[in-house]
Amino acid sequence: MSASVHRLYPGEPAQAPTLTPMLSLTADGMGGVNQIILDRMQSKIPLIPALAGHLIAGGGKRMRPMLTLASAALLEYEGVRHHKLAAAVEFIHTATLLHDDVVDRSDMRRGKQAANVVFGNPAAVLVGDFLFSRSFELMVEDGSLKVLKILSSASAIIAEGEVDQLTAQRQVETGEERYLHIVGAKTAALFAAACRIAAVVAERDPKVEQALDDYGRNLGIAFQLADDAIDYDSEVGESGKDKGDDFRDGKMTLPVILAYARGNEAERSFWQEAIRGRSVDDDDLAHAIALIARHDAVRDTRERARHFANRAIDAISGFPVNAARDAMIEAVQFAVSRRF
Template sequence: MDADVHTLKIKRPSTPSVAKLQALVAADMNAVNQTIIERMQSPVVLIPELAGHLIASGGKRLRPMLTLGSARLLGYGGTRQFSLAACVEFIHTATLLHDDVVDGSDLRRGQQTANIIWGNKATVLVGDFLFARAFELMVEDGSLRVLRILSRAAATIAQGEVDQLTTTGNLDTTEDRYLEVIIGKTAVLFAAACQVASVIAERDDATEAALESYGRNLGIAFQLVDDAIDYASTADVMGKSAGDDFREGKLTLPAILAYARGNDDERAFWRRTLVRMDRQPGDFEQAVAIMSRRQAVTDTLKRAHLYGERAIDALAVFPDSAAKAALIEAADFTVQRAY
């Protein structure tokens, strides 16, 4: 890739959406969806039934779209991106199934979670099935580099989820420690989804690094926004229960900032609710009020904006194109989304 950095000339809309990226890769997503449907099949009827419940529940499929959009950005004209995008979606879906069991969640994208409908055992095992399908797709691609990137991402995600358990209820968790956790459990799959496009397009290390940086920073921004709106949105808007992180004792950045900035009474409140898990009626509303007073949600969203800009900056090495504009707008949408 040419070492020159291109001057950004793309106009960024004031109300961004992922519609531009969706339109750009619509035909490609049909091929990805076909692969997903084929690989979900099993003579064990419960497997496609349960997996299909989550996959068909209205998610935007942002991660596989990033694989397809990155391939378009590089002008790749082959077909390997279809199976790899399906692989990325399977990894993501498997982690969602496992997460809902671990967290005891009852809503996902506005619908009952699989663990509520089919139970924890079936949900975990179908998640395992989807992980296995993902690895089949990696191997079939035939690239050891692709296999290394995606398998390492899958392992890091699992490690990140376990790592998050160690911070639950731990008010000594720092912002740096929190970032380590969200990079592991969220950002690495965003990064891998983009990075593999450079491998199949046979581009140089600088191109691969740029796409990895775009995806990683986008993933960090995405999780920061998720954690912020857990204290600043509603179940109707979010498609999941508001305040889930608070109820589960998760030390996300809003809580970390609120505790660090709080007075003695506020810190005592966080110790009672997040460490001892001693909850009383109105505690979540009080948590939201403290967050507002200490600018915890506002500053979390400011950090998300910073990482969103870093993601966009990583694309500066690529010439302007429809794909670049779509990826930039996807980053802006990630920071500004309402859910």
């Protein structure tokens, strides 16, 4: 199967891509990764596994560790070193989610009550710190300074992106370029690192590292933009997060950025007031969704997502065809076609 079959240009017949090939490809390895995750979230302090388990056992696709495993499979790496590192990546992600929920005062996560609601903000902050420390312990056990460099740098970039997003919150003038920069940091940096470390473990050259980094980074951006689209898509039902959360939090995501840029004066006034912190109700959310539909902002957010998805696919198109490459390509297609 060649990469070109998978291109996502508008008008191409939908193939209903799924995550199934990726799940099959990584099933065995994820068994090992999940065992490490469960083992290493333990502590003599019972609140730690209780809280971490609430979020970790609570589902989530574990996209990032799966990407480490798929990337290793793409390179036909035969060892198991990357299992520990994939667990470290998931711990960084989990720590970020815990802190995000505190920062956003979220009520729901992955379709159930957020950990900060169940256990309180203080515990969520501190258990996040624990998981973050534990992730570095796992990396140190592996012993690759190169991996440590990639993941410590990604962690700093994620934190910068989160602060940047906080600064942009309720700022209606946030533009598309700045938003893409934020997404590149807060979401895509960890996707990129998760893929890149597989090349380090497999001892492949810098070009291979870079290709996997490019794949992960573009997939991460596509993934986030697809997420943003779902939150304002009038045609989809409830997702795991509370519908309209982004709007109520005054978050400038791409659908809003596009609708605001394309809006008339009255529309801009609405956005200014709503985003700047006027208390908003369900009618406001309905109006926001209508404005976004009028300007095709969900459709175009998805088109932007497909652009990055295509770049992700092209980044690995030079690798020899194998099951891993096919699964990684379909995972990208899945990321931008999903409606949940």
